[in-house]
Amino acid sequence: MTAHKNIKDLLRNSLPSASKQEVQTVGHRVLERLQSDPDRKPVRFALPFDQARRTSRQWVRVVTIAAAVAIAILIPVVLLQRAPAIFEDIAGSRRIQFDEVVRANDIASSTLVLADTSRVEMREKSELSLERADDGVRIRLRNGDVIVNAAKQHGHLYVQTKDVTVSVVGTVFLVKAEAEGSRVAVIEGEVHVTQGSTETKLRPGEEMTTSPKMETIPLKDEVAWSSQAVTHVALLLQSTPASPVPQDTFDVVSIRRLPEANGAGDGGRGTGGQQQGGGARGGPCQGKLQLDPNRLLATNAGVYFLIALAYDLDEGPFPCGIGAKAGVLSGGPDWIQSANFNIEAGIPEGPSVLITQDDLRRGNKPGTAPLPIVTRKPGPRLRNMVRAMLEDRFKLKLRREMKEMPVYVLSGGSGGAKLTSYKENGWIGSYVGVGEYEAIKNSMAAPKPYEGMLVGGISGGRATTAQLAIQLSQMTGRPVLDRTNLPGFFNYEFFFAPADYGRNTGHDLNVPDDPRPRLSSPTLFKVLEDELGLRLVEGREKVEVFVVESIKRPSEN
């Protein structure tokens, strides 16, 4: 600023100001997103909206809020490490043990937070207990209503009444237990209800009762007691068959097949291994996705890449490359191992198909893109559109089945986890890879005596254990299941012997005559146990796999 410039002029002339048209456009877009997906994750995390209620005695509030945050966040986090659940009601929080009968108080709903972060809202006067199941946790609902918001990726959660068992992973649903029978209704996702030898699948907006004597009440009224009633109703409005939902198909799809890369398809045949490094173009897991609200652009996309996109594998513990290597994605004729396509598809107008969220990860190279990168990720409708395109243009027939396969299981070590909880305003980011210590270390962390050495490194700032499991999958090349049952966000950074992990992360260390010394110990497994108090052990688990039964080359246009 020039010295003579008046500060008032500067404020009048230089303060960024949005145009009226921009304000309207953004307002329309955000409202549409909120209406179409009110349960979306916030783009920014832990925004201090509560600070908006300041008074002149602000410090009193600050202390009160800090104490409340400590009680609301820290105590459950600490307690959950030792108990299967925390019960929260107007009287406060307390630990719940297995087989203990929990009763919601008489005047307001209460919440049970399970160790895997699933939340069970209990209507007043409801009664339940928690039991261990072979592969997860069972809620035995003795009486009353619960709304379950089940977390993903932490084993199975069951809700059992006297006459039905509901099996679920990652969804929102209501269960009611009365003298006449039980009622189950789905708000989001899908549940499997077993009554005797009959199993029924319920999807959003569907319900079932076990007795015709039970009164039929609209679900919006059934969930009215919930503190999250607005969100549940908004979710239901999206999924109700009666509401006019636009068809989930692209307007126009343009597909162009790219020339096959030299040698592509060799070696990866039958297993679908992802082509790594060197900018190789072929490979069923190759692909780049660009999205805007009106258009999808998939560049150099392989078939598995498109399937992973359609079936939401890209956000789970088995991203395409790892999934293909492990056999989560398999099958199909030889040509899909080397065929890649450029696809441009028009997205029809209607409820938003994208989820905007902060990537916040700085990518795999320190120093690049240091600022939070806002990305737009595909929502369920867009995934449906990709499925429809695969069925229509590729004539894809896919078989989905459960299959046992080798995995690593990440769990708390015998001495208990030693992960450091994320602190407000702490470092946010992530890294997974192999390289020179100086190049990959986080500048904020305490230095290690590894200067000049090639090391393997993993770091996370404000990361969950599920994210750590994905990083470990990327490093080891094998699916890693998160069984730590540690809720919350953590900061971690650790280094280990690079072994042959470089090829998994796209860092080829097999350079002849490379004079750089390599860290020889500790191993990844040892450092996880010593520094984070976590165990990574081999195991075999049943996971859902996707097998291409038949597919045809699409006609170009």
Place this chain on the structure above:
Amino acid sequence: MTVTSIHLANERLTQDFEAIFREHYALIYRTAYSVTGSSQDAEDVLQDLFLWLIRKGIPSDLRDIKAYLYRAAVNASLSIVKARKREISRDDAEQAELHVEVSGTHDAADDRDQLMAAIAQLDPRSVEMLILRYEHGYSDAGIAKMLGTSRTVVAVALHRARARLKKIIRGSSAGR
């Protein structure tokens, strides 16, 4: 076993939120844009603020939702700017040095960047007042009413905020 589709009517609750959104989104977005200087950040603030409201509900003892939303927008925007600054200082020291080298000449963009960096160093209360005055065109009386204080307090606070801004910007220019 009976499986029935559940039919839902339009919900008053969702309509209430829509009405609140339509009434206040421009204030929130403009405020966030002025503080962050980024349309994407401002859009995030707008979206997250209403997501937060949908989840938590409107506090029952709230007397003025407009003032509440405004303060929330300022707080959220300031924390984004501060987080951004932290990231730059930690991870991008080389680029920051480069930026200093090429910023010998001043133009409108320089003024804007300096102003925004300086605003981010003010306390949230001062930012609330400055943005109300210079972005939304409120008078002292209007600001006082919005923020629940007196005209005199507003006048003094604005004067001090401008003086502080001037000092920060001068210090910043001298340091170049």
